[in-house]
Amino acid sequence: MSLRAGAAIVGVAESDLGEVGPGFTPLDLIGQATSRALDDAGLEKVDVDGLFSASAYYHMPTLSVGEYLGIRPRYSDATNMGGSSFVSHLFHAASAINAGFCEVALIAYGSTQRSASGRLVSGSEALPYEAPYKPRYPVSAYALAASRHMHEYGTTREQLAEVAVAAREWAKLNPKAFMRDHLSVEDVIDSRMVSSPLSILDCCLVTDGGGAALVTSAERARYLAKAPAYLLGAGEAHWHRNISQMPDLTTSAAAESGPRAYEMARLGPEDMDVVMLYDAFTINTVLFLEDLGFCEKGEGGPFVSGDRISPGGELAVNTNGGGLSYNHPGMYGLLLLIEAVRQLRGECGECQVADTNLALVHGNGGVLSSQVTAILGSEETL
Amino acid sequence: MAEDVAAVGAPAEVYRSYLKKGKLGFQRCRGCRSAIFYPRVLCPVCGSASFAWEESGGGGTVYATTAVYHRDREPHNVALVDLEEGFRMMSRIEGVPVEEVEVGMEVAFAVREEDGEPAAVFVPVAKTGEG
Numbered sequence: 027m028s029l030r031a032g033a034a035i036v037g038v039a040e041s042d043l044g045e046v047g048p049g050f051t052p053l054d055l056i057g058q059a060t061s062r063a064l065d066d067a068g069l070e071k072v073d074v075d076g077l078f079s080a081s082a083y084y085h086m087p088t089l090s091v092g093e094y095l096g097i098r099p100r101y102s103d104a105t106n107m108g109g110s111s112f113v114s115h116l117f118h119a120a121s122a123i124n125a126g127f128c129e130v131a132l133i134a135y136g137s138t139q140r141s142a143s144g145r146l147v148s149g150s151e152a153l154p155y156e157a158p159y160k161p162r163y164p165v166s167a168y169a170l171a172a173s174r175h176m177h178e179y180g181t182t183r184e185q186l187a188e189v190a191v192a193a194r195e196w197a198k199l200n201p202k203a204f205m206r207d208h209l210s211v212e213d214v215i216d217s218r219m220v221s222s223p224l225s226i227l228d229c230c231l232v233t234d235g236g237g238a239a240l241v242t243s244a245e246r247a248r249y250l251a252k253a254p255a256y257l258l259g260a261g262e263a264h265w266h267r268n269i270s271q272m273p274d275l276t277t278s279a280a281a282e283s284g285p286r287a288y289e290m291a292r293l294g295p296e297d298m299d300v301v302m303l304y305d306a307f308t309i310n311t312v313l314f315l316e317d318l319g320f321c322e323k324g325e326g327g328p329f330v331s332g333d334r335i336s337p338g339g340e341l342a343v344n345t346n347g348g349g350l351s352y353n354h355p356g357m358y359g360l361l362l363l364i365e366a367v368r369q370l371r372g373e374c375g376e377c378q379v380a381d382t383n384l385a386l387v388h389g390n391g392g393v394l395s396s397q398v399t400a401i402l403g404s405e406e407t408l
Numbered sequence: 409m410a411e412d413v414a415a416v417g418a419p420a421e422v423y424r425s426y427l428k429k430g431k432l433g434f435q436r437c438r439g440c441r442s443a444i445f446y447p448r449v450l451c452p453v454c455g456s457a458s459f460a461w462e463e464s465g466g467g468g469t470v471y472a473t474t475a476v477y478h479r480d481r482e483p484h485n486v487a488l489v490d491l492e493e494g495f496r497m498m499s500r501i502e503g504v505p506v507e508e509v510e511v512g513m514e515v516a517f518a519v520r521e522e523d524g525e526p527a528a529v530f531v532p533v534a535k536t537g538e539g
Contacts, residue, residue, distance in 0.1 A: 154420065155446040156498045158527040161486045162476050169474035170488055177472075177511035221486075222475040222507065268446075270488055270498040275472055 030290055031408050033120035034247035034254035037067025037240035038364040043353045044204050045140050046234045052083045053094045055136030055236035060095055063238035068251030069130060074240070075099055076128030078115035079135060080106040082149045082356055091134050101128035107264060108391020109304055112239075112359035113398040117260035119241045129242060133363075136236030137355035146232060147356055153268050162221050165229055167269035167393035168307040169221040174275040175309060176223065178324065183223050185327035187214035189308040190227050190350050192336040197347025199337060199376035204233050205351045214308075228308040230348075235355035237364050255367040255385075256408060259293065259401040261286025269393040276324075280317035280388060280397040287386075287399035288319075295319040298401075299382040300369045301341060302362040304390035305348040311335070314388050315343070318399065342379040345369060359389035363400070370404045383407050419447030422461060427526035432464040432517045434495050445495035466517030467492045468530060475506035485509050489530055503531040 039062030041055035056079075064071060077099035081087035088102040101122045105114055112133055119131035139147045150163065161167065175181045191211055197203035209227070217227040247254035263279035263286070266272045288294050295318055303314045312326030320341065321329040329335075335343040346352040346365040353361060366385035368374050383406050389398040416422050419435075423446070426433030435444040439456030450457050468489040475483040485506045489499050501509045502518070515530035 158522045158525065159486050159498050159500050160476065160484065161474075161498070166474050166476055166486050170472035170486070173474060173511055174472040219475075219477045219483075221477065222483075224474075268498070270496060271446075275488075 028290060029120050029124055029260065030258055030292070031244055031256045031403070032124045033241055034244055034256045035116070035239050035363065035367050035402065036242050036247045036250045036252065036254055037063040037069060038367045039063040039066055039238055040202070040361065040364060041136060041236035043202060043235040043355070044233050046138060048141055050138055050141065052081065052136035052138055052236065053090060055138065055234065056091055056134045056238065057094060059136065059236045059238035060132060060134055063240050066252060067240045069240060071095065071097065073130045074132045076101040076119055076122055076131035078103045078119055078131060078133040080104060080111035080115070080357065081135070082137070082147045097132065099128065101131070107396035109306065109357040109359045110389030110391035110396045110398040111357065112363060113387055113389035113400050114262055114396070116239070116241060116257060116363060116400055117262060117398065120257045120260065123241065123243050129246065131241040133239045133241065133360060134236070135357060135360045137357065138234045139356045140232050140234045144232060156268055156270055164393050165224055165307065166221040168309050169224045170269055171275040171313070171394055172223050172309040175312065178276055179327065181312065181327035183215055184211055185331055186223070186228055186308040186312065187211040188331045189305065189311045189335070190214045192330065192333065192339070193305060193344055193348040193350040195336040196345050196377060197351035200347050200352060203347040203352040204231055224307055224309070230306045230350055230354035230358070233353045233355050235353045235361070237360040239360060239363050239367070253371050253405060255370045255402045255404070257400060258403045258407065259287040259289070259291025260399065261290065262396070262398040264396040266395055267392060272394060276313070278313050278317050278390070278394050278397055280314050280399065283397040283399040284318040284388070287401050291401040293384065293401060295386070298384050298386045299342065300345055300366060300379050300385040301343045302366050302385065302387045303344060304358060304362060304388060305344055305350050306354070306358070306390060308350070310390060311343065313394070314390070318386065318388060345374060345377045345379060359391070362387045362389060366402050370402060416461060419449060423447045424526065426463065427519055427528060430519050432466055432528050433461050434464055434491070434493060435459050436462050443491070443494035445497050462493070464491050464493050464517065467533070468515050468517070470501065470509060470511055470513040470515060471496060473501065473509045473511060475509070487530070489515060497528065500529045501532065502529050
C-alpha cells in the first residue's frame with residue numbers, strides 16, 4: 027500500500043510570530059494558528075478527528091492541545107524527536123488517514139520562548155556521557171559536525187556564512203521575517219563566536235511562534251477552499267541521540283530519509299522546484315543538500331556559494347528566510363511545511379518561486395539526530 | 409582477563425569505578441568484537457548481550473572539536489576523541505589553548521575531577537624525535 031498522493035495538506039497558518047509579548051502561552055499561539063488554518067481550509071473544528079503535536083512545554087502535548095481547543099480526537103500522536111517531529115506528524119497523519127483511523131488531522135505547535143526567556147526552551151534530560159564536558163546544546167553538537175566537515179572537505183567559514191546570507195536575502199522579501207537588515211559574509215564571520223566554528227549569525231533565531239496544518243484524504247481535499255498540497259513521498263530515519271554516537275559527523279540520516287521519500291514519490295532531487303531545509307545552523311543546509319542528493323558529499327560548501335541558493339539563484343532553498351532569518355520558535359518543522367504549501371499554491375508574494383509544483387521539506391531534530399523528508403506536489407504532479 | 413558484564417554491576421557504575429582508579433573502561437562485544445561506548449547491557453552493533461569490560465590504553469585522535477565561548481570567562485574545549493581500541497567519546501582536550509586543538513591531533517587519556525566526579529579528559533601527546 028503506497029501513501030503516494032493519498033493525503034494532502036489543505037489548510038496552513040502561522041500564529042503571531044517574533045515576539046508576542048508577556049502572558050501569552052504556547053497554547054494561545056496554537057489556538058490562534060488553528061483558528062486561522064481552519065479558515066484557510068474551509069473546515070470547522072468539529073471536522074478534526076486526528077491530533078498531532080510535540081512540545082518542549084507540555085509533557086503530554088496532544089492532551090493539552092486537545093483540551094484547550096476542545097478537540098476530542100479518535101487518533102492522537104505526540105511523537106517527539108525534536109524539530110523534525112511535525113514533518114513526521116505529516117507522514118504519520120497521512121498513514122492514519124490512509125488506514126481509515128481518522129479523516130481530518132490537525133498538526134499544531136506553539137512556543138513563547140522569546141517572550142518567556144529569550145533562550146531555547148528544552149525539555150531535554152542531561153546526557154550522562156556528555157554533560158561533564160559542558161557542551162552548549164544544541165550548538166556545540168553542530169559545531170563539532172562543522173569542524174569535521176571543514177577537516178574532511180575543506181569547507182570554510184565563508185561558505186557557511188553564505189548560507190546565512192542567502193537566508194537573509196530571502197528574508198528581505200518576506201514581511202513576516204524577523205531579521206530583514208542587510209547581512210554580509212563578513213558580518214557573519216565577525217559576529218560573536220558561540221561554539222567554534224559557529225558564530226552567533228551561524229545560529230538560528232530565538233523567536234516566539236506557532237503553526238497549524240490540516241491534513242485530510244485526497245478525495246476530501248478536492249472539495250475544500252484551497253488547492254491541495256499532496257503528500258507524494260515521505261521518509262524518516264534516526265541513528266543517534268548523543269552527538270558522540272553519530273557514526274559519521276559529515277553524513278546525517280537524511281541520506282536514508284531522503285531516498286525513502288524519493289522512492290515513494292518516484293521523483294528525485296532534480297525534480298524539486300523549492301527546497302525547505304531545517305536550517306537550525308548554517309552547517310545544516312550544507313549537510314542536507316549533500317545528503318538529499320542536490321550535490322555530492324563534500325561539495326555543499328561550493329554549492330551554497332556565489333548566491334546559488336539566494337533569490338534568483340540556481341536552487342530555491344528556504345524561501346521564507348529560514349530558521350536563520352525568518353523565525354525559529356524552538357522547533358521549526360511545522361513552519362517549513364507551511365512555506366512549502368504556500369509555494370505550491372502561489373501565495374508567497376515576493377518570495378514566490380515561479381511555476382512551483384514540487385517542494386521538498388526536510389526536518390531535522392535533536393543534534394542532527396532525527397531526519398524526516400517529505401515531498402509535496404500540486405494537482406499537476408498527480 | 410575480561411569479566412562478564414552482568415557480574416560486575418550497572419554499566420554506569422562500572423565505568424565510574426574504572427575512572428576512580430584512574431583508568432578508562434570500555435566494553436567489547438564477545439559476539440562481534442565491537443568496542444562499545446557508552447557502556448550498555450546489549451551490543452548496539454550485533455545485539456549480543458555477551459560482552460566484557462576492558463581497560464583502554466588511553467591513546468586517541470581528535471575526531472571533531474569546538475571551543476565554547478562565554479561572556480564572562482575563558483572559552484573551554486569540547487572534543488570527540490576516537491580511541492585506538494575503536495570507540496568514540498566526548499571529552500575535553502587540556503594543556504593547549506582551545507583554538508589550537510585540531511582535528512587529527514594525537515591525545516592521551518587523563519583523569520580529572522569534574523563537579524566532584526571523576527571525568528576522562530585528554531592531553532596532547534608530545535611530539536618526540538626519531539629514536
